[in-house]
Amino acid sequence: MPSLDDILENVGEFGRFQKQTFFILCLLSAAFTPVYVGVVFFGFIPEHRCVSPGVAELSQRCGWSLEEQLNHTVPEWGSHGAGFGSRCRRDAGGLNATGVRRYEVDWNATGVSCTDPLGSLGGNWSTVPLGSCQDGWVYDSPGTSLVTEFNLVCEDSWKLDLFQSSVNAGFLIGSINIGYIADRFGRKFCLLSTILANAVCGILLAFVPTYLWIVILRFLQGLVSKGCWTAGYILVTEVVGPTYRRMVGILYQMAFSVGLLVFDAVAYAIPQWRWLQLTVPLPSCFFLLYYWCLPESPRWLMSQGKNDKAMKIVSDIAKKNRKQMPSHLEDIKFEEEDSGKQSPSFLDLVRTPQMRKNTFILMYNWFTSSVLYQGLIMHMGLAAGNMYLDFLYSALVEFPAAFIIITTIDRVGRRYPWAAANLVAGAACLVTALVPEDIHWLKVIAACIGRMGITMAFEMVCFVNTELYPTYIRNLGVVVCSSLCDVGGVIVPFIVYRLVEVWQDLPLVVFTVLGLIAGGLVLLLPETKGRVLPETVEDVENFHGRSAAKAKKIYLHVQTSEVAHD
Template identity: 30%
Template sequence: MESNGGPNDNTVSKDTNTDIKKDDDKMVNAIGALGRWQIILCVTIAVPTKISAAWQQLGIVFVAPATSFQCTETNLTDSIQPATCYRDCAKYEYFTEFENTIISEWDLVCERAWMANFTQMLCMAGVLIGSVVFGFIADRYGRRPALLISCLLQLVTTFIEPFSTSYWMFAITRFFIGTTVAGVLLCTYSLMMEITGPRKRELMGWLCTVPYPLGQVLMPLFAYYLRSWNKFCLGIAIPNLFYLVYYFALPESPKWLIAQGRLEDAGKVMTQAAQWNNRPTENMVDVAKSIASENVDTKESQQDKANYMDLFGTRRLAINTVCSCTIWFILGISFFGSNQYIGQTSSNPFVTVALAGVLQISGITLTAFLCKVIGRKATMISAFVVCAVSNACLAVPPEWYYVRLVMGIIGVGCAAGAFASMYMYTSELFPTVTRNMAMGASSTISRVGSMLAPYVAGLTTVALWLPPAAFAVVPVLGALTCLFLPETKGKKLADHVA
């Protein structure tokens, strides 16, 4: 019987049967590899959370933009120079295309200039902490509670931010916003990967990753029409009210429920999924029991207290953990290195931010296609090699403007594509009971890399060629690290450490 609306059920069934023949994934056989249920969840959960995450994490560009200043009240009788600090200055005048920024709001210039960048550092520190905390919560207590907590916290903190009455209130709020960004990014991705069949994960990975750069493309529209920092923050906070719907609509991952032995609950979620995908709904609890019995022995199936030490539970997992963290660290440095040049190609922040988002969408789309065709491992190695060559070309003389522009564009696309591919690769390298902890640990190491990257970029004080050389060598190390990882293309997701 054909379905009225939604994805083509015959196609889903055909793909699913191929999956089962190859991987014996009974859950995919029961609910469908990628049907109307998965698409609706992706559109209502992955897309809004990823777009909002981009706004919250990157919005500092428009909250604290480059701002010129000049002292207007001083005891000096000589002419006052612009962008010059005077010890007895009582008042500054600011020149920017925005009505008001946090720089002009709290006089973040001269001896207080460091405080503008410190807010973004706190946000990244929040992402680092949130990756660990929400990764643990998601694996210990479930994807649904972890995602609900992070979404609710983001809703509250983003509405507090525009009404901050002091700099430190704003800065501390940015820290908590950073923790929520980590939670929604990690938990959403794991949930969507766990309800998608092996042969459809590349497409789902693309659907889950593209909304982030799409949010980066849309963000300048808010900034263009809301040119005050508090109006802008309020504007990008209002869409988060949609998160309230998740309390009623967000399901738990059936794979996580089965891994925890909650077979009745898993059967209910699988029944709902089968109904939406127009598949048979009978005996879903029996299917869950069958999956649980085939995963591991009875003792292992009771493992519901997984912790970060389980990431080293076997030799294979230990290798995967070390390599994954290393690659994410390298991506943190490489992504910043590629963006270093693109961020300097235009003095117009609206155009620059939107352009960077478009370039990332292109890179993510290309690597998603390559993951489907040649596999995760070869795609990661290829992206790293091209990124290395592109970054090395940035060492050419400044007069070769177009060469540097093209190489910078290619570097940004490859770095973004490699990041997107590694999200999917990492989710496939680890079992259900430790998947979010693995992604959280890897993401944490990535933030350390991104924090170190500015110091690498600062090597221009030693020699102009040093930063491009460093940003070229680092991706090569990433490509070599990939050689130690197994290929996961088309493989069923493991549930337990064993």
């Protein structure tokens, strides 16, 4: 009995129907960008300082420029420049104070000198006592962010970490639940319901007045948004033929990179975070029109025994692709595969040596890919350069990353390009950390190389994961391993935003260690290029043995037979 892939070879594997579906789902992939990396613009941390009563009046009387005012009235301004972390460190006396420090003097006192104000008040910068900020903050920024609206600095800076961690926690919980909905009620229903929920949460985020509600809605948005992106990925790969399946999967992820460029431009045009938050979910409202544009997955319909509906969609594919449905396929009936196969178990992932090694290495690489990818984006938002240009440069390098993957995986294989991508990402992070701040252009180049490397690693772990597990446990293996991606997303804001208070580039050192270890571990995995997908645990265990060569011979024999048959 022919499979759906056999039918698609006759009615078109990637014809006009599939191209239309692919294009509209790529729009959905691009719209996921603000949810995943929006913290860069929603939560950017501008230069800030403590409000000191009387300073403005004194500055006006003395005719100081802004820089003169800051040098005279802000502790250590000239010594730490733009580094915001030092605003919140302990003073020289070792007091356990975490707020921004200010001079404990009365700037409204009479007789304050304009040339040496601290000296005229009976001291100097090293002897005047420092106190915590009690009168608010001043932010040097033309726009607004979560940080400026809710004062998420110093003792409250952890709340920005929580803002990003909450959406990743939603990813972690939602991916499993949304996956169940997609398998139980269909890809199209799952897609439309999550689009609606994501749009509602995104719009409400722009209006809620309190930080608590922002975190709650951010979590709810995470619950549905990644599942929405995943449902689109599943649908687009299920309606194309096997020849194009990997290519459309990679290009679907590349559409996310296009979304990065668009989001950067929109954020530049709209520097107020609430207006930006209101703008980015609006396309999701138009995505509800997909009800009339998108088909249900014929594979899912077949798995549910809805053969008539599945064949109706196949007929639509043939008509749209201007192909003629072969007469012997028009009345075909699909039967579900024998359900007496082995049931998947979590223990099967670690029961045998090779399965256990694959599982732990894949889990670590999912974790590392998430930490480095999100971490580099967050760290870039804290750099001293132009945030929008740096974001643009680092987004552009994702396109050559996808091109390198497409051109190497079927020629060189998976393992060596994947390992090299991790090693390059780790090494580039170290170079970025060691380059002095005054050579900003070189730091940007090194960071972009790191971003390209981790983008390659992230995209490769997605499909290599499916090639290392037997059929009956493949879906469970991907769900379990990829869950570490969201665990990494929960942790990475605390790694970045806490460690920069110790040293601006300390997070990059952590990323270096993680990336280099990931690259080394990948080399311990078997090469899957040119191999048939494993069907049993025994196939996985024998990947490195003599049976691996046998599997390759079987694969080549089948390919040769197909060519001869054609």
